[in-house]
Amino acid sequence: MAFQPSKLGTKEHWDKVYEEELANFKEIGDEGEIWFGEESVDKMVEWTEENLPPSDDLSILEIGSGNGTLLFALAEAGYSQKVLSGIDYSPDAVNLSQAIAATREMNTIQFNVCNFLAEDTPTLPKMAGSTLEAWDLLLDKGTYDAIGLGVKDDEGKSPAAKYPARAARLMKPGGFFLITSCNFTEDELKTAFSACDTGLQYHSRIQHPTFSYGGKSGSIVSTVAFQKKSQIQM
Structure with a gap:
C-alpha cells in the first residue's frame, strides 16, 4: 500500500511528541502513550517467551523503542535487562525511556539515540x-508504520523501502524479526520482508481481534514474525 507523506513520518513530529511526554513524566509521572495498547504488548511478549525463552545468551533490539514499554514488559517477564536494547531517533524518547527505567530500577536496559536507516546500531x-x-x-511496534509515512525520494520510493534489508543485516542466521503494524496488512508485511534479497522467511503470526465490514473480515493490527535463513539460498 502506498501512503502519502504525513507529519507522522517526520522526526520533527516525534521530537515534539516526546518532548511533551518527557515534560509530563517529570511533572506528573505519566509514562506516555502505549502504541496499539497493552494487549499488543502482552501478545508480543508471549510470542517471545514461546520462541525465545529468557536466556543470558540472547540479544534483543527494539527499533523505535519510544518510551520503552515493550522492553520493560520483557524485563518484567523475566528477560535479563542486560540482553535488552532500544534505539530511537528522537533524543527525548531516549531521555523518557531512561527516566522511566530509573523509576522502575531497570537502568541496565540499554537505550540509545540512533537513526536506524542511516546509522550503525549500537550493540550490547x-x-x-x-x-x-x-x-x-x-x-518493531509501529516504527515501520511511521517510516512508511516519510517523504519519498527522487524516484518516488518511501524510506520504508530501505527498512527490510537494513533489519535483515542486523540479525543472526536463525534470528527473528517480530513486527506489529496498523498501516500494513499481514500480506503486505510478508511481501516487504520475505523478499529474496533479505534472507527472511515467514515464521508465524499473532492473532488479533477481527472485525467484519462489507462482507470482509480483518484485523486493525497485524503482527507477523520472520526468521532469517541460516544460509541464504541462491
Whole structure:
C-alpha cells in the first residue's frame, strides 16, 4: 500500500511528541502513550517467551523503542535487562525511556539515540562491538508504520523501502524479526520482508481481534514474525 507523506513520518513530529511526554513524566509521572495498547504488548511478549525463552545468551533490539514499554514488559517477564536494547531517533524518547527505567530500577536496559536507516546500531556490551548479524530478535511496534509515512525520494520510493534489508543485516542466521503494524496488512508485511534479497522467511503470526465490514473480515493490527535463513539460498 502506498501512503502519502504525513507529519507522522517526520522526526520533527516525534521530537515534539516526546518532548511533551518527557515534560509530563517529570511533572506528573505519566509514562506516555502505549502504541496499539497493552494487549499488543502482552501478545508480543508471549510470542517471545514461546520462541525465545529468557536466556543470558540472547540479544534483543527494539527499533523505535519510544518510551520503552515493550522492553520493560520483557524485563518484567523475566528477560535479563542486560540482553535488552532500544534505539530511537528522537533524543527525548531516549531521555523518557531512561527516566522511566530509573523509576522502575531497570537502568541496565540499554537505550540509545540512533537513526536506524542511516546509522550503525549500537550493540550490547557483551557483543564486543559487532554491528552486523548480531541480534537474536528485532522488535518493531509501529516504527515501520511511521517510516512508511516519510517523504519519498527522487524516484518516488518511501524510506520504508530501505527498512527490510537494513533489519535483515542486523540479525543472526536463525534470528527473528517480530513486527506489529496498523498501516500494513499481514500480506503486505510478508511481501516487504520475505523478499529474496533479505534472507527472511515467514515464521508465524499473532492473532488479533477481527472485525467484519462489507462482507470482509480483518484485523486493525497485524503482527507477523520472520526468521532469517541460516544460509541464504541462491
